[in-house]
Amino acid sequence: MTFNTVQEARNWASSFLEQHDREPRVGELLLRYLLGVSQSQWLAMGRDVLDQDVANTFATWIHDHAVTGKPVEHFTNEVDFFDDTFYVDERVLIPRPETEELVLAVLNEVNGGEVIVDVGTGSGIIALSLKGRLKDATVIGTDLSEDALAVARSNGERLQRDVLWTSGDFLKPVLDEGATPDIIVSNPPYIPHAERDSLSETVSLHDPAEALFAEMNGLAAYDTIVKQVMQLDVRPKLIAFEIGYDQGESVPALIQSYDSAADVRVIQDINGKDRIVLWN
Structure with a gap:
C-alpha cells in the first residue's frame, strides 16, 4: 500500500475500516502512535509526506485490525490509566x-x-x-x-x-x-x-x-x-x-x-x- 501523505493514509484507513464494520477512529490512533505525535501536531500535518516504512506498517496494522479485531492496545502495547501509561499484551x-x-x-x-x-x-x-x-x-x-x-x-x-x-x-x-x-x-x-x-x-x-x-x-x-x-x-x-x-x-x-x-x-x-x- 502506497500513501504519499498523512491525509491519504487517514482517508484510506477510515474507508477501509468502515467497509469492515470497524471504528474509523482506530486509523487515527494507530497512525498517531506510529508517528509519535501529539493531538495538536496531528491536526497540523495532513499534507506532510508519510515515510514509506511507516505507511507499510500502518497498512498492515489496519488490515489486521479490520480482519481479526485485534485491539489497538495489542499493536501499541500501551494503555493510559489515570495519569500513567501501562504496558499490556495478550496475557492480560x-x-x-x-x-x-x-x-x-x-x-x-x-x-x-x-x-x-x-x-x-x-x-x-x-x-x-x-x-x-x-x-x-x-x-x-x-x-x-x-x-x-x-x-x-x-x-x-x-x-x-x-x-x-x-x-x-x-x-x-x-x-x-x-x-x-x-x-x-x-x-x-x-x-x-x-x-x-x-x-x-x-x-x-x-x-x-x-x-x-x-x-x-x-x-x-x-x-x-x-x-x-x-x-x-x-x-x-x-x-x-x-x-x-x-x-x-x-x-x-x-x-x-x-x-x-x-x-x-x-x-x-x-x-x-x-x-x-x-x-x-
Missing part, C-alpha cells in the same frame, strides 16, 4: 475506563497507611494506581496467572512503584500467609459464558478468557472471594468490587447470603450503570 485484560472509577471509589474510602490487596491483579493497573497515590500504603497484587504477574511486575518496574506480587487463587496467598488486609479490591471475571457470542471480537477473541468469563452466571469469582474473606481472622474495613452492569442486585445478595449484617453499597458509573459494590 485491557483495562476499561470504568475501572478508574473503582480505584477512585477506594481512594475516597482510605485514610493512608492501609494494607491493600488487589485480587486478580492482571496487568497491575489497580494495585499500581493505588500505590502511586498512597505512598505509605502496603499494596499486594495476587493472580493465578504467572503470565499476568510478569506483566504486572514489568509495569511496577517501569513506574518504580513497590508492590508485592504473589501467585495464587484470589485471596489464597493472603490466607496462607495469615495476613490481615485493611482493604480488598478486585475486578474479577464476571461475564457469564452464555454472553460470549454477544461480545465484540476485539474483546472475546483477544482478552484472556480467564479474565472475562465466570461460572454461576458470572458470579463464581465473587462467590470464591467472599468465602475467602469470611475465613480471614480480621474482617477488612472495605471490600470493593467492580461488577457487571446487571449485577447490582445479585452481587450484594451473594455477599449478604454469607454476611447478613453486611453494609453493601452499589455505585453507578459515569454512564449511570451499576458498576461498583462497596462492602463494609
Whole structure:
C-alpha cells in the first residue's frame, strides 16, 4: 500500500475500516502512535509526506485490525490509566475506563497507611494506581496467572512503584500467609459464558478468557472471594468490587447470603450503570 501523505493514509484507513464494520477512529490512533505525535501536531500535518516504512506498517496494522479485531492496545502495547501509561499484551485484560472509577471509589474510602490487596491483579493497573497515590500504603497484587504477574511486575518496574506480587487463587496467598488486609479490591471475571457470542471480537477473541468469563452466571469469582474473606481472622474495613452492569442486585445478595449484617453499597458509573459494590 502506497500513501504519499498523512491525509491519504487517514482517508484510506477510515474507508477501509468502515467497509469492515470497524471504528474509523482506530486509523487515527494507530497512525498517531506510529508517528509519535501529539493531538495538536496531528491536526497540523495532513499534507506532510508519510515515510514509506511507516505507511507499510500502518497498512498492515489496519488490515489486521479490520480482519481479526485485534485491539489497538495489542499493536501499541500501551494503555493510559489515570495519569500513567501501562504496558499490556495478550496475557492480560485491557483495562476499561470504568475501572478508574473503582480505584477512585477506594481512594475516597482510605485514610493512608492501609494494607491493600488487589485480587486478580492482571496487568497491575489497580494495585499500581493505588500505590502511586498512597505512598505509605502496603499494596499486594495476587493472580493465578504467572503470565499476568510478569506483566504486572514489568509495569511496577517501569513506574518504580513497590508492590508485592504473589501467585495464587484470589485471596489464597493472603490466607496462607495469615495476613490481615485493611482493604480488598478486585475486578474479577464476571461475564457469564452464555454472553460470549454477544461480545465484540476485539474483546472475546483477544482478552484472556480467564479474565472475562465466570461460572454461576458470572458470579463464581465473587462467590470464591467472599468465602475467602469470611475465613480471614480480621474482617477488612472495605471490600470493593467492580461488577457487571446487571449485577447490582445479585452481587450484594451473594455477599449478604454469607454476611447478613453486611453494609453493601452499589455505585453507578459515569454512564449511570451499576458498576461498583462497596462492602463494609
